[in-house]
Amino acid sequence: MPGIEAASPLRLVHPAAGIGNPFVRKLEDSTALSVADRVMLERISAEPRIVMPHTDLVREGDKPNGVFLIMEGIACRQKMRANGQRQIMAYLLPGDLCDLDVALLDRMDHTITTFSACKVVRLAPETVADILEHHPAVARALRMSTLVDEATLREWLMNVGCRSALERVAHLFCELLVRLQAVGLATDDSYELPLTQVDLGDTTGLSNVHVNRTLQEMRRQGLVELRGKRLRILNLPRLRTIAEFKPNYLHLGERAAA
Amino acid sequence: MPGIEAASPLRLVHPAAGIGNPFVRKLEDSTALSVADRVMLERISAEPRIVMPHTDLVREGDKPNGVFLIMEGIACRQKMRANGQRQIMAYLLPGDLCDLDVALLDRMDHTITTFSACKVVRLAPETVADILEHHPAVARALRMSTLVDEATLREWLMNVGCRSALERVAHLFCELLVRLQAVGLATDDSYELPLTQVDLGDTTGLSNVHVNRTLQEMRRQGLVELRGKRLRILNLPRLRTIAEFKPNYLHLGERAAA
DNA sequence: CGAACTTTTGATATCACTCAAGGGACGTGG
DNA sequence: CCACGTCCCTTGAGTGATATCAAAAGTTCG
Numbered sequence: 001m002p003g004i005e006a007a008s009p010l011r012l013v014h015p016a017a018g019i020g021n022p023f024v025r026k027l028e029d030s031t032a033l034s035v036a037d038r039v040m041l042e043r044i045s046a047e048p049r050i051v052m053p054h055t056d057l058v059r060e061g062d063k064p065n066g067v068f069l070i071m072e073g074i075a076c077r078q079k080m081r082a083n084g085q086r087q088i089m090a091y092l093l094p095g096d097l098c099d100l101d102v103a104l105l106d107r108m109d110h111t112i113t114t115f116s117a118c119k120v121v122r123l124a125p126e127t128v129a130d131i132l133e134h135h136p137a138v139a140r141a142l143r144m145s146t147l148v149d150e151a152t153l154r155e156w157l158m159n160v161g162c163r164s165a166l167e168r169v170a171h172l173f174c175e176l177l178v179r180l181q182a183v184g185l186a187t188d189d190s191y192e193l194p195l196t197q198v199d200l201g202d203t204t205g206l207s208n209v210h211v212n213r214t215l216q217e218m219r220r221q222g223l224v225e226l227r228g229k230r231l232r233i234l235n236l237p238r239l240r241t242i243a244e245f246k247p248n249y250l251h252l253g254e255r256a257a258a
Numbered sequence: 259m260p261g262i263e264a265a266s267p268l269r270l271v272h273p274a275a276g277i278g279n280p281f282v283r284k285l286e287d288s289t290a291l292s293v294a295d296r297v298m299l300e301r302i303s304a305e306p307r308i309v310m311p312h313t314d315l316v317r318e319g320d321k322p323n324g325v326f327l328i329m330e331g332i333a334c335r336q337k338m339r340a341n342g343q344r345q346i347m348a349y350l351l352p353g354d355l356c357d358l359d360v361a362l363l364d365r366m367d368h369t370i371t372t373f374s375a376c377k378v379v380r381l382a383p384e385t386v387a388d389i390l391e392h393h394p395a396v397a398r399a400l401r402m403s404t405l406v407d408e409a410t411l412r413e414w415l416m417n418v419g420c421r422s423a424l425e426r427v428a429h430l431f432c433e434l435l436v437r438l439q440a441v442g443l444a445t446d447d448s449y450e451l452p453l454t455q456v457d458l459g460d461t462t463g464l465s466n467v468h469v470n471r472t473l474q475e476m477r478r479q480g481l482v483e484l485r486g487k488r489l490r491i492l493n494l495p496r497l498r499t500i501a502e503f504k505p506n507y508l509h510l511g512e513r514a515a516a
Numbered sequence: 517c518g519a520a521c522t523t524t525t526g527a528t529a530t531c532a533c534t535c536a537a538g539g540g541a542c543g544t545g546g
Numbered sequence: 547c548c549a550c551g552t553c554c555c556t557t558g559a560g561t562g563a564t565a566t567c568a569a570a571a572g573t574t575c576g
Binding site: 105 | 339344345363365401402415418462463
């Protein structure tokens with residue numbers, strides 16, 4: 001089946017191929033993809049669905065109904081407590097594929113919600129199975145990306161478990177810079193951040209009020225500038241030092257290790 | 259190759275088969291294993307290595323050198339900060355297999371250390387690859403178990419991010435009860451817990467002093483009894499309520515859902 | 517232009533941390 | 547079997563970081 005697609009030159013010269021498609025771009029970072037791989041990836045991600053902001057893609061307790069691929073926008077994994085407290089457990093950025101093996105589970109144990117308007121693709125379990133079986137390079141890259149998701153989760157636990165408010169927010173900002181740069185969505189020092197201070201608080205285990213004061217402190221120290229929904233990092237070296245940010249857990253190439 | 263093994267009846271009547279082997283026991287919870295599967299599992303876990311307490315199995319920065327299977331004892335994943343602070347990010351209990359796909363990574367991003375004396379088996383990447391290819395039922399169970407590990411990590415983040423000291427410790431104790439029961443290492447209401455209060459603090463993001471005071475409060479309320487290294491839960495319903503413990507994230511069968 | 521949301525501010529409260537020291541428990545070696 | 551060291555648990559006092567509450571000011575958007 002991939003052979004048929006590969007015979008179609010139209011796909012290969014599509015202007016956005018490999019640049020506009022964050023999924024392809026991300027996978028290519030970790031593995032060399034064949035033409036057939038790339039064609040297949042372009043094909044499955046060709047018709048994204050547009051989802052409004054603050055919409056649940058899957059809810060805790062639902063039966064998993066396939067795997068989501070984020071093409072545009074930002075979403076998150078989250079869980080609520082009975083008293084209304086919320087913990088955000090991951091950000092899903094363009095190029096991220098949620099839960100490769102989720103079909104093995106009976107019920108979702110958390111909710112996936114969009115922050116901003118998103119373009120997402122839902123892949124049926126059979127599609128995923130097909131990729132895993134017939135596209136080993138892609139499968140490898142996806143497995144790798146799952147490992148990175150888990151490592152990121154560990155780093156978040158580290159963040160909330162043993163860093164101060166300033167350090168936590170600094171760390172989050174450093175991580176997002178690297179991850180967004182990897183899919184071409186950040187400049188050298190800035191990116192769009194469609195989150196409220198409440199969201200940041202629910203991410204870092206802080207109250208919104210304290211996030212606010214922490215951001216003020218960061219501005220005062222000339223670390224960042226946060227206007228509208230755009231974050232600009234003014235002093236990256238110092239921000240990294242404060243956060244003790246070591247991007248090794250993101251397992252990027254040598255490129256970003258510096 | 260499995261066929262040859264299956265022809266050997268000796269393995270099948272091994273007295274400890276499926277009972278003494280926590281790995282087999284755990285996998286059988288999620289999938290029906292064939293005789294060949296079980297034989298293979300018994301074979302690869304036949305000769306565990308004994309590791310002293312407080313020994314690193316792999317260190318952050320090391321090249322991953324295979325996958326560890328915990329047969330006995332308790333170990334953990336952890337990371338240190340430059341200032342000496344430690345965050346524990348997972349407990350590895352008997353029957354747990356660490357990092358199915360870890361061979362894809364260049365470097366470890368965290369350290370795995372034993373708490374108590376452990377029996378562990380190291381599986382070479384080829385062994386793992388062989389299982390994934392030739393034992394689909396086992397592969398499924400292992401993938402599933404990886405999903406549970408990740409879900410557990412999310413729950414820990416929830417714990418540290420939005421629960422009080424009492425709630426955090428209560429939640430941890432509830433989780434351990436269920437997980438240890440699943441491998442036959444806990445009674446109805448008690449289990450061995452070879453951890454110090456410092457360890458508990460590094461797990462829950464609390465200081466050792468505060469863990470101490472929290473444990474005293476739990477004793478005062480008649481929730482638990484912690485003598486020597488044995489934890490006995492005196493009022494499980496209340497402990498669960500306090501922790502808001504919902505074991506759904508462990509994705510056990512109906513059995514433990516109650 | 518108004519409603520709803522988000523950010524900001526001030527005042528107060530509290531949970532948990534730090535520091536420091538005393539008391540057990542346990543193991544080892546004399 | 548006792549003496550000692552070490553590790554762990556416990557206690558007290560004082561502090562500090564962050565939470566809570568409530569209201570004002572700013573923003574966004576229909």
